[in-house]
Amino acid sequence: MNIYGIKAIYLFEMARTWRTIMQSIASPVLSTSLYFIVFGTAIGSRMASIDGVSYGAFIVPGLIMLSLLTESISNASFGIYMPKFTGTIYELLSAPISAIETVIGYVGAAATKSVIIGTIILITARLFVDFSIEHPVWMIAFLVLTSVTFSLFGFIIGVWADSFQKLQIVPLMIVTPLAFLGGSFYSINMLPPFWQKIALFNPVVYLVSGFRWSFYGVADVDVGISLGMTFLFMLACLAAIWWIFRTGYKIKN
Amino acid sequence: MKPLDHSRMPESPGASAPIISVSGLSKTYASGFQALRSIDLEIRRGEIFALLGPNGAGKTTLISIICGIVNPSTGTVTADGHDIVGDYRPARTKIGLVPQELTTDAFESVWATVSFSRGLFGKPANPAYIEKILKDLSLWEKKDTKIMALSGGMKRRVMIAKALSHEPKILFLDEPTAGVDVELRRDMWNMVRGLRESGVTIILTTHYIEEAEEMADRIGVINKGEIVLVEDKHTLMQKLGKKQLTLHLQSPLTALPPDLQSEHLQLSADGADLVYTFDTQSEETGIATLLRRLNEHGIDFKDLRTSESSLEDIFVSLVRGRS
Numbered sequence: 001m002n003i004y005g006i007k008a009i010y011l012f013e014m015a016r017t018w019r020t021i022m023q024s025i026a027s028p029v030l031s032t033s034l035y036f037i038v039f040g041t042a043i044g045s046r047m048a049s050i051d052g053v054s055y056g057a058f059i060v061p062g063l064i065m066l067s068l069l070t071e072s073i074s075n076a077s078f079g080i081y082m083p084k085f086t087g088t089i090y091e092l093l094s095a096p097i098s099a100i101e102t103v104i105g106y107v108g109a110a111a112t113k114s115v116i117i118g119t120i121i122l123i124t125a126r127l128f129v130d131f132s133i134e135h136p137v138w139m140i141a142f143l144v145l146t147s148v149t150f151s152l153f154g155f156i157i158g159v160w161a162d163s164f165q166k167l168q169i170v171p172l173m174i175v176t177p178l179a180f181l182g183g184s185f186y187s188i189n190m191l192p193p194f195w196q197k198i199a200l201f202n203p204v205v206y207l208v209s210g211f212r213w214s215f216y217g218v219a220d221v222d223v224g225i226s227l228g229m230t231f232l233f234m235l236a237c238l239a240a241i242w243w244i245f246r247t248g249y250k251i252k253n
Numbered sequence: 254m255k256p257l258d259h260s261r262m263p264e265s266p267g268a269s270a271p272i273i274s275v276s277g278l279s280k281t282y283a284s285g286f287q288a289l290r291s292i293d294l295e296i297r298r299g300e301i302f303a304l305l306g307p308n309g310a311g312k313t314t315l316i317s318i319i320c321g322i323v324n325p326s327t328g329t330v331t332a333d334g335h336d337i338v339g340d341y342r343p344a345r346t347k348i349g350l351v352p353q354e355l356t357t358d359a360f361e362s363v364w365a366t367v368s369f370s371r372g373l374f375g376k377p378a379n380p381a382y383i384e385k386i387l388k389d390l391s392l393w394e395k396k397d398t399k400i401m402a403l404s405g406g407m408k409r410r411v412m413i414a415k416a417l418s419h420e421p422k423i424l425f426l427d428e429p430t431a432g433v434d435v436e437l438r439r440d441m442w443n444m445v446r447g448l449r450e451s452g453v454t455i456i457l458t459t460h461y462i463e464e465a466e467e468m469a470d471r472i473g474v475i476n477k478g479e480i481v482l483v484e485d486k487h488t489l490m491q492k493l494g495k496k497q498l499t500l501h502l503q504s505p506l507t508a509l510p511p512d513l514q515s516e517h518l519q520l521s522a523d524g525a526d527l528v529y530t531f532d533t534q535s536e537e538t539g540i541a542t543l544l545r546r547l548n549e550h551g552i553d554f555k556d557l558r559t560s561e562s563s564l565e566d567i568f569v570s571l572v573r574g575r576s
Binding site for chain 2: 002012019087093248
């Protein structure tokens with residue numbers, strides 16, 4: 001096990017985070033604050049509470065999830081895309097480091113950053129609305145699991161992308177719609193029955209539902225299923241990464 | 254307790270074995286381009302080996318395979334006895350690579366990027382060693398500078414520092430002096446010699462023949478994915494090197510006097526130059542005799558020059574001969 005190698009990648013990536021602290025932390029915090037002002041305070045004050053939770057509090061888990069997803073994907077994809085773009089990937093490929101160790105370094109750093117951002121948003125949200133966390137351990141578990149899973153997904157996108165445009169397209173065209181339609185701002189029970197069925201094909205529904213359960217004990221789908229689906233998605237990402245390294249897809253020519 | 258002095262330790266049984274052994278190595282890219290055709294090559298421990306070849310000959314592909322950047326199609330490579338695929342960790346730990354392109358991070362400091370490389374190659378941090386490398390490469394002053402603020406030559410030094418950061422036993426330099434100014438080139442040559450003295454095996458690719466001539470112990474010529482020859486540099490120069498004496502005549506000749514005719518002496522087409530070819534290595538070059546006899550014939554010359562076939566001529570004739 002090349003522990004020094006993992007550590008080197010992890011610290012290198014974290015250094016990038018600290019160097020870009022303003023856009024890393026400030027921008028998600030700012031955008032989330034805007035959501036709270038618009039949806040939580042302005043619109044939320046005229047909305048009925050959902051499942052006994054005030055609307056302002058109801059959107060907190062969804063908003064954190066929204067940031068976790070986009071941040072995890074963008075950090076991890078950027079982390080592995082940059083060496084490909086600048087050409088410094090030669091060093092990674094010629095180093096005595098295995099695929100798993102490489103992934104631990106990059107994904108670990110991206111996930112760490114996501115967890116930090118999630119925590120900061122949680123604290124920011126507390127300034128706008130009053131909420132409690134019923135199952136803190138599960139809350140942390142979902143936070144970490146989602147960060148890791150979507151950092152893995154981001155890693156795959158970073159390997160796949162061969163232009164900055166492609167790097168943006170998946171988060172923008174697929175993840176953001178899924179996150180918005182995944183019940184970040186509403187309970188899917190509010191949808192007509194047909195659309196409720198469709199919504200169950202959206203993986204984000206399970207993440208948001210499970211995460212919201214850890215806050216308020218209410219969920220759109222059973223928390224066990226939420227957990228199961230998250231793990232399933234994580235396994236799918238791991239399988240894709242295993243395939244990437246085995247075949248050298250877009251990394252080795 | 255005194256530290257172990259490696260230079261005085263008895264040589265291990267494998268010490269004379271080649272440090273890199275390439276056998277039957279072929280590479281066909283997905284595009285169908287066959288970059289390497291069944292290469293066999295052995296690099297001796299502690300030597301400077303220059304791999305010469307025109308652009309597109311397969312130099313970089315060969316190096317990239319040995320370093321693990323490109324997957325081989327067929328064949329095997331061992332580095333210090335370790336298979337580069339099956340046993341890649343010990344193999345790669347021993348290898349340092351300075352690639353051809355100036356590929357560096359932009360926002361990291363010199364110190365950070367070199368330390369990163371050491372960690373990546375599985376070595377614990379050793380600030381004293383990094384400091385030594387940076388000082389040796391005249392980078393110490395720049396250690397906190399962001400890489401993007403460095404000149405091209407400085408970036409090249411950073412890449413060498415990165416390659417040396419994990420104390421490799423084998424160093425690959427892919428076109429190390431392409432686009433490098435004279436001063437840096439001389440520094441680099443000195444550095445390479447210093448490394449060899451410390452026991453590092455160096456493989457460099459170049460298309461500057463003078464570089465190979467200046468530095469290498471042995472020379473390999475690669476063309477169209479095949480190793481054309483591998484030879485000790487001096488043997489190669491001796492075998493194929495020729496010297497020519499050109500005499501620019503006072504007045505053109507229409508023909509050589511019959512008793513001067515020989516395979517070594519030729520009259521140029523316009524009759525203005527006499528070209529005498531002789532073996533650089535032989536004791537008796539025959540120049541004195543030639544000049545005396547020209548004098549006897551009353552053939553005067555106003556200028557003369559001698560030229561030695563360089564590695565370049567040898568190289569060009571080899572590569573041309575094959576194509």
